[in-house]
Amino acid sequence: MLKVTSSPHIRAQENTRYLMRWVLIALAPSALYSVYLIGTNALSVILVSVLSCLGVEVIWHNLRDGKHVSRTWWELVFLLAIPLLGMVPALGAFVQWIECVAILVVLWFEREHRFDGSAAVTGLLLAMVLPPMIPWWVPFFGAILAIAIGKEIFGGLGYNVFNPALVARAALLISWPRYLTAGWFKPVVDASTSATPLVLFKNRLGAEVSAVYGPLLFSNTGGCIGEVSAFLLLLGGLVLAWKKVIHVEIPLAYLGTMAVFAALAHNDPIFHLLAGGAMLGAWFMATDYVTSPLTTKGRILFGVGCGFITMLLRLYGKAPEGVTYAILFMNMLTPLIDRSLRPRVYGHIAKPVRGGK
Amino acid sequence: MNGLTGEFARGVVRENPLLRLMIGLCSALAVSVKLESSLFMSLAVIFVLTMSNIVISALRRVTPENIRIPIFIVVVSSFTTIVDLVLRAYFPAIYSRLGVWIPLIVVNCIILGRAEAYAYKNNIIRSAMDGLGMGLGYTLVLLIMGFVRELIGTGAITLLGATLIHMGSRFEAPILAISFPGAFLAFGLLMGLLNKLEQRQRRAK
Numbered sequence: 001m002l003k004v005t006s007s008p009h010i011r012a013q014e015n016t017r018y019l020m021r022w023v024l025i026a027l028a029p030s031a032l033y034s035v036y037l038i039g040t041n042a043l044s045v046i047l048v049s050v051l052s053c054l055g056v057e058v059i060w061h062n063l064r065d066g067k068h069v070s071r072t073w074w075e076l077v078f079l080l081a082i083p084l085l086g087m088v089p090a091l092g093a094f095v096q097w098i099e100c101v102a103i104l105v106v107l108w109f110e111r112e113h114r115f116d117g118s119a120a121v122t123g124l125l126l127a128m129v130l131p132p133m134i135p136w137w138v139p140f141f142g143a144i145l146a147i148a149i150g151k152e153i154f155g156g157l158g159y160n161v162f163n164p165a166l167v168a169r170a171a172l173l174i175s176w177p178r179y180l181t182a183g184w185f186k187p188v189v190d191a192s193t194s195a196t197p198l199v200l201f202k203n204r205l206g207a208e209v210s211a212v213y214g215p216l217l218f219s220n221t222g223g224c225i226g227e228v229s230a231f232l233l234l235l236g237g238l239v240l241a242w243k244k245v246i247h248v249e250i251p252l253a254y255l256g257t258m259a260v261f262a263a264l265a266h267n268d269p270i271f272h273l274l275a276g277g278a279m280l281g282a283w284f285m286a287t288d289y290v291t292s293p294l295t296t297k298g299r300i301l302f303g304v305g306c307g308f309i310t311m312l313l314r315l316y317g318k319a320p321e322g323v324t325y326a327i328l329f330m331n332m333l334t335p336l337i338d339r340s341l342r343p344r345v346y347g348h349i350a351k352p353v354r355g356g357k
Numbered sequence: 358m359n360g361l362t363g364e365f366a367r368g369v370v371r372e373n374p375l376l377r378l379m380i381g382l383c384s385a386l387a388v389s390v391k392l393e394s395s396l397f398m399s400l401a402v403i404f405v406l407t408m409s410n411i412v413i414s415a416l417r418r419v420t421p422e423n424i425r426i427p428i429f430i431v432v433v434s435s436f437t438t439i440v441d442l443v444l445r446a447y448f449p450a451i452y453s454r455l456g457v458w459i460p461l462i463v464v465n466c467i468i469l470g471r472a473e474a475y476a477y478k479n480n481i482i483r484s485a486m487d488g489l490g491m492g493l494g495y496t497l498v499l500l501i502m503g504f505v506r507e508l509i510g511t512g513a514i515t516l517l518g519a520t521l522i523h524m525g526s527r528f529e530a531p532i533l534a535i536s537f538p539g540a541f542l543a544f545g546l547l548m549g550l551l552n553k554l555e556q557r558q559r560r561a562k
Binding site: 087141149153171174175176177 | 527529531532533534536538539542549
């Protein structure tokens with residue numbers, strides 16, 4: 001293909017698959033570590049979430065592009081019928097594994113479909129923000145919401161306004177609050193459920209929790225699948241920053257703002273950075289290319305806004321955590337930030353723009 | 358389709374007040390949480406819309422242009438008050454559920470919009486057909502949304518105290534469907550579906 005463009009040209013290795021592969025690699029230690037600590041529950045949530053996202057994407061793309069339409073409809077019916085097997089008492093406990101195998105079969109049939117990897121990242125991120133002791137169909141419906149409502153209905157990757165994984169989490173949080181606000185993991189005692197550090201903090205028991213950074217950094221806290229170890233998340237984030245996969249100014253502005261806010265409000269800044277979804281949100285969610293601003297100045301503003309709203313919700317809101325809503329809210333402002341901080345084109349004389357400064 | 362049938366049919370799909378003109382959305386999103394409240398709200402809107410269209414059309418030659426809006430409001434609010442009192446007298450339970458949305462029919466954009474855009478310029482029969490057609494379009498959207506949202510969000514459909522459909526105790530209803538975000542989601546999906554169907558129809562021609 002001959003493509004005529006003006007110089008200079010740079011040939012870059014970067015494409016969506018490359019970037020998404022690095023995000024998956026960076027998330028892998030946290031995910032594997034949580035599977036190691038929590039066991040099959042975490043594994044099933046992660047597998048169901050990732051595979052369902054891939055399945056929904058392939059079915060949507062086929063139906064949208066009119067490829068293998070009749071086969072795709074059968075696949076859709078097939079995958080949606082399997083949860084009904086849960087009605088059969090003997091099968092109740094294995095439905096999630098049957099569904100996983102069924103999706104794998106469907107993906108094998110659709111093996112010529114070109115995945116860009118973004119659905120896998122969405123699925124993994126969705127699993128990371130769910131409690132591990134959750135019925136398997138919650139991540140299943142979450143994946144449908146994330147890919148269909150969060151991404152494809154806007155026109156697919158690149159057109160979505162909100163981070164798909166967070167859209168799904170917000171929708172699931174409204175839909176089934178009792179599953180989303182319980183079922184946390186507490187590894188040391190007996191792998192049963194317990195309150196998260198932020199819930200304890202909310203109930204004014206924060207003093208004793210905030211004294212221990214070790215558990216927050218290395219695994220021993222209650223929380224979502226992705227919250228078991230702030231250290232591994234930080235490591236993954238730094239790897240992404242080193243490979244220049246993410247723009248480092250967003251997490252820095254995000255976490256910096258949180259720390260400053262916490263210090264000014266006489267709270268423990270380090271506790272707030274390590275607890276809850278701050279690390280996951282700042283390094284992996286807020287840095288989504290599609291839903292964050294394009295310019296450096298815009299990205300700093302975006303990060304500051306996220307950090308500010310997160311702390312506002314944590315300290316003065318009703319719920320213990322605010323990362324989800326903070327990032328979704330700033331996602332909404334991203335087009336506005338991009339428009340108001342548009343860089344001046346070199347050599348272009350600025351003239352009063354309609355509605356501009 | 359021409360003449361009176363055309364006036365009637367136009368409001369149902371092609372110029373559906375909710376999905377196409379996108380007016381009167383506020384109360385529609387709020388009351389579509391239950392099939393029952395959707396049904397009664399629709400009946401109230403059909404009544405007020407048709408009657409006020411007739412009266413405004415009848416008075417159009419004697420209505421001074423400068424003060425036509427206050428006159429429309431007086432006419433609309435008379436019929437709204439009738440609906441309000443009837444519902445309060447005979448269906449107190451439904452009246453308390455619909456709450457403020459019944460008195461607010463006075464300022465519903467659909468009714469004032471049809472008065473201004475149609476009834477003020479057309480004769481009585483055409484205005485009546487316009488009111489009925491627009492009312493039917495409103496009703497269809499509201500009933501679909503009310504049915505889907507109540508069924509998914511609560512797992513059952515109840516109408517006047519009788520349970521019509523029950524999904525069973527194993528069904529864990531997502532609260533999203535009966536929350537406000539669910540209203541916007543259902544409305545947006547319905548609008549997208551209609552556009553998709555119309556696109557397909559146009560392509561088939």
